Each structure stands twice: as structure tokens, then as C-alpha cells.
Amino acid sequence: MDLEARSLQPSMKATLLAKLREYKTDLNNLKNEVKRITSANVNLTARDELLELGRADSLAVSNDQKGRLLMSTERLNQSSDRIKESRKTLLDTEELGVSILQDLHLQRQSLLHAHKSLHGVDDNISKSKKILAAMSKRMSRNKWIVGSLMTALVLAIILILYFKLTH
DSSP states (O other), X not given: OHHHHHTSOHHHXXXXXXXXXXXXXXXXXXXXXXXXXXXXXXXXXXXXXXXXXXXXXXXXXXXHHXXXXXXXXXXXXXXXXXXXXXXXXXXXXHHHHHHHHHHHHHHHHHHHHHHHHHHHHHHHHHHHHHHHHHHHHHHHHHHHHHHHHHHHHXXXXXXXXXXXXXX
């Protein structure tokens, strides 16, 4: 025990070495009393003193055990409180996570709907471009036709006037 106590941290070392010295003195006292009682001069007073010391030691040990038990109970209660707080935090975090997942799901649905709408708009724009291109071709063709007709009419008028004036 002495070697174990010396190898510990300085904060615990001093208290344990003090307890160890106390235990050693108690052990030496008990050895001396055992020698005295076992010797030839055994008397009742020595026996009574030994019994009283034993009761006092058992009371001290009992009080020491009660103290350790109270400390252990307090630590256990503190640990239980920390576990309850951790569990509450866990439940709150889980609830927040579920809420976030629901929001993300709704946002995903909105994005998918917007994506479909954009594809529909894109298709409509493509159709509109084709229609406008066809209209532009028709308009250009119609301009050529009208221009050709106007040229033909002008030529016809010129021919008619030429024949009328020459005849």
C-alpha cells in the first residue's frame, strides 16, 4: 500500500500517506494489545478495554462507510441528473432533426415541381421558336411573291401602255 500511495499524484498522495501512517500506528497498537492480552497476566480490565476499543473502531469504520455511501449516492444522483439532461437534449435534437427533414422534403417537392414547370416552359419556348421561324419563312416568301406580282403588274402596265401608244 505504501508503494501504491507513493506512485500516485501529489494531490492524492498526501492524504493516502497520512491514512497509511494512521493504519500502521493502529496496527502496531493492536499488535501490542494482542501481545499484552495473550501474555500470562490476562486480566478482565484489559479484556474490557480491548472490547471497548473494538466497538469504537467499528463505529469509526461504520461512520467512514456511511460517509462513503453518502458520497457515492450523491455522485449517483448527479450522474442520473446528467443522464436525464442528456436524454432531454437528445430528444430536443431529434425533434429538431425531424423538423429539418420535413422542411427539406417540402423544399425538394417544390424544387421538383419547379423543375417540371421549367421543362414545360422550355418545351413551349422551343415550339414558339419553331412557329416563329416558320412564320418568318412564310413572311419572307410572301414578300417575294408580292414583289414578283408587283413587278409583273408594272411590266404588264408598261407593255399595255407601249402597245396603246404605238398603235
